[in-house]
Amino acid sequence: MKIALLGYGKMGKTIERLALEKGHSVVFKSSIDSSEGNFEDAEVAIEFSSPEAAVKNISKALEARIPVVSGTTGWLEKYDEMVKLCEKRNGSFISASNFSIGVNLFFSINEYAAKLMAPWKEYNVSVEEIHHLEKKDAPSGTAITIAEGILKHSNKKNWKLNTSEENSLNIIAKREEDVKGTHLVSYDSEIDTISFVHEAHSREGFAKGAILAAEWLKDKKGIFTMKDVLRIDEF
């Protein structure tokens, strides 16, 4: 598979290493001010850049009719715009807040737990995420997906960052040196706490999942999610 890497930072470089090990080739890569290779040669684009660059990068791939896998977080207010463009160009598009298999299983565990806990009003649910100091967005895209999963089954109205409002689901975002990505869901009562956590040990899980998504998407048309790739049923 011939890959274009749109964004060649921590994730772009990890994806390149693992993709080459799998026998794929990288025909194009771009950063803020530089690019190398020939974009038109790519069979699929994998986009991990920044909230400011994501829409431009995804549009560039869709306009060129190159299937695009996007992992960038913090730009999702423009998601519907990208879906429309994908439909207009009869293209192929997957965006996910987290491509790791473990986190996608965690999303389902989280929804199951939310449904189970819904009648037990003595428990207050909260979400905590911890990431490295360079992360630009807060809360993390993964924490937002987790919160949306909880809100499907809860009587809380919305999620908010660092809130004590009873009607809002509190997301706590912490930044610490070199943390790859930790997400914790807690149900607290006066009597006890139930919590479950996903901790990424490296960026390899995100990168492997993005390559898997690219292999899966390459010859398909439409807009998909990681649940389609991993064949995980919706709750």
Ligand SMILES: NC(=O)C1=CN([C@@H]2O[C@H](COP(=O)(O)OP(=O)(O)OC[C@H]3O[C@@H](n4cnc5c(N)ncnc54)[C@H](OP(=O)(O)O)[C@@H]3O)[C@@H](O)[C@H]2O)C=CC1
């Ligand atoms: N969905 C998932 O599974 C995961 C998502 N992410 C998300 O992916 C994104 C990238 O993460 P990461 O690789 O760690 O970040 P880095 O900061 O290490 O890399 C970002 C890359 O994007 C480039 N870039 C930044 N701004 C622009 C711009 N305006 N135009 C063109 N290129 C730009 C940077 O260029 P330069 O090198 O010149 O600075 C760099 O190459 C983040 O949004 C993060 O939250 C991260 C891990 C997993």
Ligand SMILES: O=C(O)C1=N[C@H](C(=O)O)C[C@H](O)C1
């Ligand atoms: O910026 C990161 O590093 C990560 N970002 C994603 C997010 O915002 O959820 C996924 C992962 O947690 C790493």
